[in-house]
Amino acid sequence: MSKRSVEGSFVAIVTPFNRDGSVDFAAFQELLAWQQSCGTAAVLIMGSTGETSLLSPDEKRRIIVETAKLKSGQMKFFYGVTGNNTDSTIANVRFAKDAGADGAILAAPSYICAPEDDIEAFFEEVADASDLPLGIYNNPPRVKSDLHWDHLLRLFRHPNIQIHKESTTRVGQVAQILAARPDVAVMCCCSPNLGLVVPTMALGGHGTANMTGNLAPREMVTISTPWDQPGQAKAFEQAYLHLLPLLHYCYSAVNPVAVKSLMRALGLPVGALRRPLRALEGEALAKGLRIIQDLGLDQQYGWRVNAAKAAE
Numbered sequence: 417m418s419k420r421s422v423e424g425s426f427v428a429i430v431t432p433f434n435r436d437g438s439v440d441f442a443a444f445q446e447l448l449a450w451q452q453s454c455g456t457a458a459v460l461i462m463g464s465t466g467e468t469s470l471l472s473p474d475e476k477r478r479i480i481v482e483t484a485k486l487k488s489g490q491m492k493f494f495y496g497v498t499g500n501n502t503d504s505t506i507a508n509v510r511f512a513k514d515a516g517a518d519g520a521i522l523a524a525p526s527y528i529c530a531p532e533d534d535i536e537a538f539f540e541e542v543a544d545a546s547d548l549p550l551g552i553y554n555n556p557p558r559v560k561s562d563l564h565w566d567h568l569l570r571l572f573r574h575p576n577i578q579i580h581k582e583s584t585t586r587v588g589q590v591a592q593i594l595a596a597r598p599d600v601a602v603m604c605c606c607s608p609n610l611g612l613v614v615p616t617m618a619l620g621g622h623g624t625a626n627m628t629g630n631l632a633p634r635e636m637v638t639i640s641t642p643w644d645q646p647g648q649a650k651a652f653e654q655a656y657l658h659l660l661p662l663l664h665y666c667y668s669a670v671n672p673v674a675v676k677s678l679m680r681a682l683g684l685p686v687g688a689l690r691r692p693l694r695a696l697e698g699e700a701l702a703k704g705l706r707i708i709q710d711l712g713l714d715q716q717y718g719w720r721v722n723a724a725k726a727a728e
């Protein structure tokens with residue numbers, strides 16, 4: 417039996433805030449229910465899209481506890497739990513497991529820029545400490561550590577490591593991983609600038625771990641469906657080329673500024689960005705709203721759009 421726990425669209429969801437800056441759990445429930453109704457396979461809560469580095473430890477624990485209560489079994493709930501060292505990360509993984517998480521996603525601890533051998537050992541030690549399903553996020557733009565496929569393929573032998581998300585620009589890396597046929601779900605970031613989405617899916621990838629699904633969840637389900645049935649490649653082509661303007665827009669500012677700014681302007685219950693991040697305004701925001709209209713997403717999801725007002 418395969419240990420792959422997720423295939424399809426894996427959406428890194430935003431963290432909604434109330435007017436007073438506290439976490440809005442009613443909005444969390446609404447956003448998670450919407451993702452499930454649109455066919456999203458799994459959500460990542462408290463990834464970089466969820467402003468995790470701006471949350472307090474108490475907020476992170478409460479988010480895990482409260483959102484895990486909302487699981488229905490139809491959509492997997494994963495959590496970003498990387499701490500600033502190995503021991504804190506292990507503690508976070510065990511907390512998530514006890515609270516009912518379906519899994520956790522790990523990146524290298526930020527800022528320390530450790531050698532790749534040390535980061536491989538970090539992932540392995542964390543995986544040894546719990547039987548919670550884990551995913552590895554190779555994300556050198558954020559953490560500076562960049563694992564070669566040799567490191568990754570060794571780690572994929574671990575029974576608790578079930579997902580890999582790649583956020584480099586190296587098609588060859590994805591090809592080498594998929595050629596080895598590891599028993600993990602191989603996914604990539606949805607950024608079109610990295611150039612990984614098309615080759616990952618064409619070479620047998622299992623989905624995308626994306627943030628654009630916060631705005632276009634049904635479209636990202638189509639883009640993220642593995643090509644194991646006739647017609648899926650064509651459906652991918654049509655959906656990907658159609659959504660390309662929005663994919664580019666979502667990465668036009670540091671994550672999650674563009675996504676959350678646009679969601680708020682569309683009336684979705686996300687609240688403000690947490691300072692020091694600032695929302696897009698004026699023409700920068702109006703451009704995103706025009707893209708939503710041009711793609712027909714306002715009609716698809718029932719949003720009212722006033723791009724001209726946003727540009728004032």
